[in-house]
Amino acid sequence: MNKARIITTLQCTRHCKLCSNKMLRVETKAVWCKLTDIGNYDEYILTGGEPLIDIGRIIDIAWHLKNEHPRSEIYLYTTLFSMHSMDELMKYIDGITYSVHVPFLSSDRYHFMNMQNFANRHPNKSFRLWIDQHVNGYLEIRPADWDRITVAPMLKDCKLPEDEQLFILED
Numbered sequence: 001m002n003k004a005r006i007i008t009t010l011q012c013t014r015h016c017k018l019c020s021n022k023m024l025r026v027e028t029k030a031v032w033c034k035l036t037d038i039g040n041y042d043e044y045i046l047t048g049g050e051p052l053i054d055i056g057r058i059i060d061i062a063w064h065l066k067n068e069h070p071r072s073e074i075y076l077y078t079t080l081f082s083m084h085s086m087d088e089l090m091k092y093i094d095g096i097t098y099s100v101h102v103p104f105l106s107s108d109r110y111h112f113m114n115m116q117n118f119a120n121r122h123p124n125k126s127f128r129l130w131i132d133q134h135v136n137g138y139l140e141i142r143p144a145d146w147d148r149i150t151v152a153p154m155l156k157d158c159k160l161p162e163d164e165q166l167f168i169l170e171d
């Protein structure tokens, strides 16, 4: 299976110490391109930065990919939940990987609970939860709402998977 990992924006309001973008120096490793330049892949991963900083843009990107590559799967990676347009976004994507990072912010519990409730209402889509093992806040996790739950450390020497091509979208 070949995959396109698409950094939709490098903007992010968090400052994770081991941010994978910094660790991988993605600016030097990725192909900078327009969305229309990205070819056919079995799977598209929309990531950032934080994609949900601009959900309207993510809906446009997901809509384009779903129309151009209807047989491919599309997933979103995020640390946020948007109260607006999430149902619209779900028309074009197959699932969400939701991450809880360090530092654990007071707003994280709110975003997490909203995402978990949202996952509960969309049992036909894939929802995966990834939690940094150093998170020390309280989260009321309902395992039945998630397809996979991972608790792990962020890695200093993370590497790009070999079956993935990394892209950064130009504005």
Ligand code: SF4
Residues within 6 Å of the ligand: 012, 013, 014, 015, 016, 018, 019, 020, 021, 048, 049, 050, 079, 101
């Ligand atoms: S949330 Fe992701 S993109 Fe943002 S600082 Fe943390 S690791 Fe980097």
